[in-house]
Amino acid sequence: MKSQDQVLLSVRNLVKNFELRANSGLRKTKRIVQAVSDVSFDVHVGQTLGLVGESGSGKTTVGRSVLQLIQPTSGEVIFEGQDLTKMSFEQLREVRRQMQIVFQDPFASLDPKMTVGSSIAEPLVVQGVQGNHHDKVAELLDLVGLASDHAKRFPHEFSGGQRQRVGIARALALDPKLIVLDEPVSALDVSIQAGVVNLFSDLQKRLGMSYIFIAHDLSVVRHIADQVAVMYLGKIVEIGDKDAVYRRPSHPYTKALLSAVPLPDPKVERSRSRIMLEGDVPSPVNPPTGCRFRTRCWKATDLCAAEEPQLEIRSSGQQSACHHPE
Amino acid sequence: MSESVLQIRDLRVTFNTQLGELRAVRGVDVDVAPGEILGVVGESGSGKSVSFLAAMGLLPKSATISGSVKLDGVELIGASRKAVRSVRGKSLAMVFQDPLSALNPVHRVGDQIVEMIQSHQDMNTHDAEKKAVELLEIVGIPQPDERARQYPHEFSGGMRQRVVIAMAIANNPKVLIADEPTTALDVTVQAQILEVIQRIQQTFGTAVVLITHDLGVIARVADSVNVMYAGRNVESGSVQSIFDHPSHPYTRGLLSSLPHEGIERLQPIAGFPPNMLAPPPGCGFAPRCQLAIEACSAELPSLVPFGDLLSSCIRADDLRSGIRS
Numbered sequence: 001m002k003s004q005d006q007v008l009l010s011v012r013n014l015v016k017n018f019e020l021r022a023n024s025g026l027r028k029t030k031r032i033v034q035a036v037s038d039v040s041f042d043v044h045v046g047q048t049l050g051l052v053g054e055s056g057s058g059k060t061t062v063g064r065s066v067l068q069l070i071q072p073t074s075g076e077v078i079f080e081g082q083d084l085t086k087m088s089f090e091q092l093r094e095v096r097r098q099m100q101i102v103f104q105d106p107f108a109s110l111d112p113k114m115t116v117g118s119s120i121a122e123p124l125v126v127q128g129v130q131g132n133h134h135d136k137v138a139e140l141l142d143l144v145g146l147a148s149d150h151a152k153r154f155p156h157e158f159s160g161g162q163r164q165r166v167g168i169a170r171a172l173a174l175d176p177k178l179i180v181l182d183e184p185v186s187a188l189d190v191s192i193q194a195g196v197v198n199l200f201s202d203l204q205k206r207l208g209m210s211y212i213f214i215a216h217d218l219s220v221v222r223h224i225a226d227q228v229a230v231m232y233l234g235k236i237v238e239i240g241d242k243d244a245v246y247r248r249p250s251h252p253y254t255k256a257l258l259s260a261v262p263l264p265d266p267k268v269e270r271s272r273s274r275i276m277l278e279g280d281v282p283s284p285v286n287p288p289t290g291c292r293f294r295t296r297c298w299k300a301t302d303l304c305a306a307e308e309p310q311l312e313i314r315s316s317g318q319q320s321a322c323h324h325p326e
Numbered sequence: 327m328s329e330s331v332l333q334i335r336d337l338r339v340t341f342n343t344q345l346g347e348l349r350a351v352r353g354v355d356v357d358v359a360p361g362e363i364l365g366v367v368g369e370s371g372s373g374k375s376v377s378f379l380a381a382m383g384l385l386p387k388s389a390t391i392s393g394s395v396k397l398d399g400v401e402l403i404g405a406s407r408k409a410v411r412s413v414r415g416k417s418l419a420m421v422f423q424d425p426l427s428a429l430n431p432v433h434r435v436g437d438q439i440v441e442m443i444q445s446h447q448d449m450n451t452h453d454a455e456k457k458a459v460e461l462l463e464i465v466g467i468p469q470p471d472e473r474a475r476q477y478p479h480e481f482s483g484g485m486r487q488r489v490v491i492a493m494a495i496a497n498n499p500k501v502l503i504a505d506e507p508t509t510a511l512d513v514t515v516q517a518q519i520l521e522v523i524q525r526i527q528q529t530f531g532t533a534v535v536l537i538t539h540d541l542g543v544i545a546r547v548a549d550s551v552n553v554m555y556a557g558r559n560v561e562s563g564s565v566q567s568i569f570d571h572p573s574h575p576y577t578r579g580l581l582s583s584l585p586h587e588g589i590e591r592l593q594p595i596a597g598f599p600p601n602m603l604a605p606p607p608g609c610g611f612a613p614r615c616q617l618a619i620e621a622c623s624a625e626l627p628s629l630v631p632f633g634d635l636l637s638s639c640i641r642a643d644d645l646r647s648g649i650r651s
Binding site: 054055159161189190191192193194195197198201216218219220222223246256257260261262263264265266267268269270274276277278280281 | 369370482483484485512513514515516517518520521539540541542543544545546565566569579580581583584585586587589591592593594595598599
């Protein structure tokens with residue numbers, strides 16, 4: 001078996017509910033938002049799963065639940081055969097070395113009062129790693145395309161793209177097997193973004209870790225991912241190999257999403273037909289019955305309201321949850 | 327070509343900061359033809375927003391502005407506050423990125439549109455209220471009657487942006503400046519808002535200046551394009567010519583840094599944008615440019631005709647022969 005076919009992480013039936021407390025008059029009401037609802041997927045060794053969807057789709061909550069940064073309501077997160085949801089705090093601490101995260105905002109994720117070098121070394125200190133941290137930091141800076149003397153500087157001396165590289169160096173410090181990248185290039189200008197995306201590819205080739213790449217930019221995900229999961233209102237509506245999902249989308253939402261992305265080519269933009277979805281994403285407090293996309297879907301029938309579609313394998317190889325797939 | 331409805335000449339904006347003079351806009355010319363959509367593209371700090379905030383008279387007092395901004399031949403720079411106020415919101419209107427901060431949270435959206443109408447037109451409240459509902463319908467808000475009586479927090483992000491657009495077009499502006507109007511929105515909602523803007527341009531002949539960092543948005547809706555870098559226009563032309571044969575290394579770099587199907591490796595532009603407290607001498611892009619020669623840093627290059635577009639690159643010829651070879 002090739003190493004790339006090995007599963008590193010299996011998420012099964014993940015659910016995350018958030019409670020909303022609101023005071024309405026004299027009565028306290030409790031409402032529940034199901035941010036993630038019965039989500040399952042696998043991440044393979046050395047591969048990238050792209051997680052796409054609009055705001056409120058639950059993609060960030062999935063990323064954080066995987067790392068146990070937030071506690072899932074139910075479901076399993078199996079990392080190298082062990083279910084993280086059943087682990088004690090001490091056991092988790094050990095596993096967390098293998099799993100890291102890079103956040104969207106390179107300005108908020110670094111302590112302005114710490115040198116970049118100490119920020120990068122912090123995970124080593126926290127995990128009690130012995131040895132010369134100074135050399136390790138220099139090695140990590142080199143790995144992300146920064147100079148070793150950058151270690152002495154403070155975050156404000158760096159541009160957005162450089163700060164994101166610092167964040168990546170910190171995530172790499174403990175040689176993780178999995179990195180969750182949560183909108184890691186959204187805050188960067190396109191000319192800078194390209195360099196950071198290349199860095200992710202290079203690091204994966206060199207070090208062999210897996211990524212969960214969370215983004216709303218479908219073009220970037222298409223470039224970097226091996227598999228793609230499309231989320232809508234807390235559910236995965238389509239999941240499969242990148243080429244299948246992008247070339248032959250099966251779920252109407254995937255189709256609409258892809259057709260809404262503006263492409264940098266006036267001829268293509270002005271000649272292609274576009275599916276214009278009506279309205280906005282409904283509130284996750286009170287999602288539609290049956291298929292959650294049906295209120296905006298041009299194919300919706302009575303069946304879609306009555307019965308929730310399950311993920312089923314389609315002819316191009318991907319799975320989609322739709323009663324009327326393409 | 328018909329006369330420009332909005333004409334900007336040699337616009338310069340300098341901010342006096344604690345760290346020194348920040349030269350945000352360094353001599354920009356803009357021509358907006360009646361009824362066209364002009365896309366203004368550039369990265370953060372390129373001066374694209376500041377240029378048009380200056381044109382609207384919306385910059386703080388710490389900004390020093392010089393040059394000329396003419397709307398239908400009437401000069402706005404140096405005009406009295408009263409004169410500028412009579413134009414702003416009437417013939418020249420603006421839509422911003424964040425619709426929530428553009429709306430007053432404690433007033434019904436209908437009333438806010440009425441206020442907008444009555445501050446520029448002599449119209450009784452009953453008629454203005456009717457007009458407000460019509461405007462909400464034009465921008466595609468369902469049940470505009472009921473929605474006019476609601477408050478901004480009752481609207482979603484996309485619907486709020488529609489309300490803001492309704493306010494902006496309330497007085498039939500000649501030019502609508504839209505500053506990153508879809509950046510905060512999801513892609514399916516972005517598509518709806520772009521369609522609303524196009525519909526307004528087609529129905530009312532409103533000229534639109536669309537400021538964005540997204541070349542895909544430009545490709546979808548713009549007729550002509552200005553590419554800005556380091557406070558200057560570096561390239562200008564029709565949307566087709568800019569995408570077909572970009573004639574400035576920055577535009578080319580921007581286009582090739584985007585991911586597209588079948589490409590193995592992205593091509594970033596090396597380096598990062600200059601510090602505008604101390605912009606480089608000569609061409610602002612020279613420090614990041616692979617084609618840069620000594621002459622590029624000698625003096626600030628201006629836009630000159632090059633084939634069917636305008637480029638400020640003194641090596642545009644070499645760049646284009648490079649494309650061909």
